[in-house]
Amino acid sequence: MISRLTFLCIFCLLLSSNRLFAVQVSPGNNRPLTLADFIVVPATCQPVGSIKFKGNVAGFTFAWEDSESQPITADKVNSSLSTGIYKLTYTKDGSIPYQLEIEVEQNLPSAGTQNNLEIACGESTLRVHGNAFASNSVLSYRWEDVNGKVVETREWAILSAGQYYLIVTDAQGCSSDKASIRIKAASERPTIDISSAKILSSGCAQPDGSITGLIVTTVETGPLVYSWNDLSGKAFGDQLDLLNVPAGKYRLTTRLANGTCESISSEFEVKQRNPLISSTNNVNTKLADCQQPNGAVTGVVTNATSFRWIDAFGETVATTLDMTNVKEGYYELILSNNFGCSETLGPFHVKAGNPPIVMQNQPTIANDSCGLGKGSILGARVIASGIRYSWADATGREISKDPDLRNIKAGNYFLTISNPSCSQTYPYIVQNVERILAKPVMEDKFVCSATGISIVFKEVAPLYRIYNENGDIIHESKNKSFLLNVTQNATYYAALANGECESIRTSFAVSIGEAALQIPSSFSPNNDGTNDYWVIKGIEIYNTADVKVFNRYGASVYHNLGANKAFDGKQGGNDLPAGVYFYVIKLTNECNPFTGSVTIIR
Secondary structure, three states: OOOHHHHHHHHHHHHHHOOOOEEEOOOOOOOOOOHHHEEEEOEOOOOOEEEEEOOOOOOEEEEEEOOOOOEEEOOOEEEEEOOEEEEEEEEEOOOOOEEEEEEEOEOOOEEOOEEEEEOOOOOOEEEEEOOEEOOOOEEEEEEEEOOOOEEEOOOEEEEEOEEEEEEEEEOOOOEOOOEEEEEEOOOOOOEEEOOOOEEEOEOOOOOOEEEEOOEEEOOOOOOEEEEEEEOOOOEEEOOOOEEEEOOEEEEEEEEEOOOOOOEEOOOEEEOEOOOOOEEOOOOEEEOEHHHOOOEEEEOOEEOOOEEEEEOOOOOEEEOOOOEEEEOOEEEEEEEEOOOOOEEEEEEEEEOEOOOOOOOOEOOEEEOEEOOOOOEEEEOOEOOOOOOEEEEEOOOOOEEEOOOOEEEEOOEEEEEEEEOOOOEEEEEEEEOEEOOOOOOOOOOOEEEOOOOEEEEEOOOOOOEEEEEOOOOOEEEEEOOOEEEEEOOOOEEEEEEEEEOOEEOOOEEEEEEEOHHHOEOOOEEOOOOOOOOOOEOOEOHHHOOOOEEEEEOOOOOEEEEEEOOOOOEOOEEOOEEOOOEEEEEEEEOOOOOOOEEEEEEEOO
8 A cells, every 4th residue: 555645745746747637646446537538728818718528527526726726616617718727626426636737728810921022023012911810700900010000901911112010810809929021122124225236147057146235234233144045945145145046036034143023135036148948838748548658748849959858767768859659657858958057847747548449359260161251250349439440451451341350261361440549450360171072973975076075063062173184174164064065085184162172183084986086098018017007096995886998999898897907908818909998987876987098008
């Protein structure tokens, strides 16, 4: 058990160290009260402060003392308080006393200090706002000069340069401390005299332009600050004279070094010697159609002697005044002359024009057969407006303007599809497919004399052909039967044809009666082994040939059926006398006999 004396010593130490702490005089189970258990309202210039217990007062007893240790109330609410420290002694359910000190602070209005105000250049006064704070409404403002004279009583004051003070009063009649308001007068603007200004033009290769002769004056003394700038704001000099500058437009800005008010001169132009003169008023930009490099920029007018067009990547695309054959994009034109002057025009936008020709469907190719012109290229289509089609053969000759090409022979064909700006050519090849035709069946022919013979084909075909022994066509017909004129024994060849396709040729012989024979007009049967017989060439093919020879008296001297025995100039084994004899030859029963003479030479 702590002794009573020890407890009282601890209590005194705590009380002297922090007046906001609650102090428990004797041990117990109840928590002591703290500042958080009270609502403290500050006082102003009037005793309007208060301290109110927020909890349940049941079981509590309160005793309040002011800072002079004078009792003031025994209630849970201590009101109408002035600024100061108040001591609370309380018990809970008959406990030992507890003590707590609570401070009631003073809450007065305040005015804001403003010591860095400066009147704007060219002005003599400044409109100043009274910055004030109060827990309740500010009722009045009082602006005083250094002599205490009130110069304004409103929230805003228009003041000349000098020292001022601001006091504000709230709704309870409480006033703030004086707040310092210091206003600096506007600095003097220098005067710029340009009457003696001298401007020299600049070259292109070396900037040597200048502006000199300006005179700057001030009433106030002190150094001046200079700044030369072009119209974009870029700085070019910090002295009164501007030297070694390129062609351009410039202004001088000046002020006192310790001031803020500036004077700005009028605009001076340093011109360029041997300048480039260019115009883009009549520039014409041609679209780049079909995603091809066919755009152009033309019409720039200039006195430049060198030209260089660059694209967006800085690559050179042309070195002529007119830029042609470029793709869609942005371009700049760099111009220069012989004096080192240069300028860049642009950018110029070459826009994309009509899209390229894109074929939606590839065509179907049907090959020709036998050169009949039955090939086709069908189905080439482009879905777009203003589309034109043109078909050309291998020679470049236009053969059709339809999308589909029909009835064509084997060969190379070219389809050009175009719109008003673009064209695309597609090559196609049509093959020729040979068709195998059957070999015709033919029989040898015999006629008694040179005449037209009937040729009849058994097969069906578009064309029927007859060739001679030299391979020349001597007859061609769409009819399977026709007449063929023959004049001598010959071998012919028959073929079936369909366009350029032809069957294997079949040979057949045509024999003509008398014309088929070669009958000697004489012979010399003298047993010398030469021309001893009357040999009729060609008769050997007539097995039933009937040959008779008569003397001049009509008596028969020779008769033979067939071609197995030639006339030897004898009759009954005896030589016939030399002379002229007459013959009668009948080749077949269908042919009429023919006659002639033969001479026996001895």
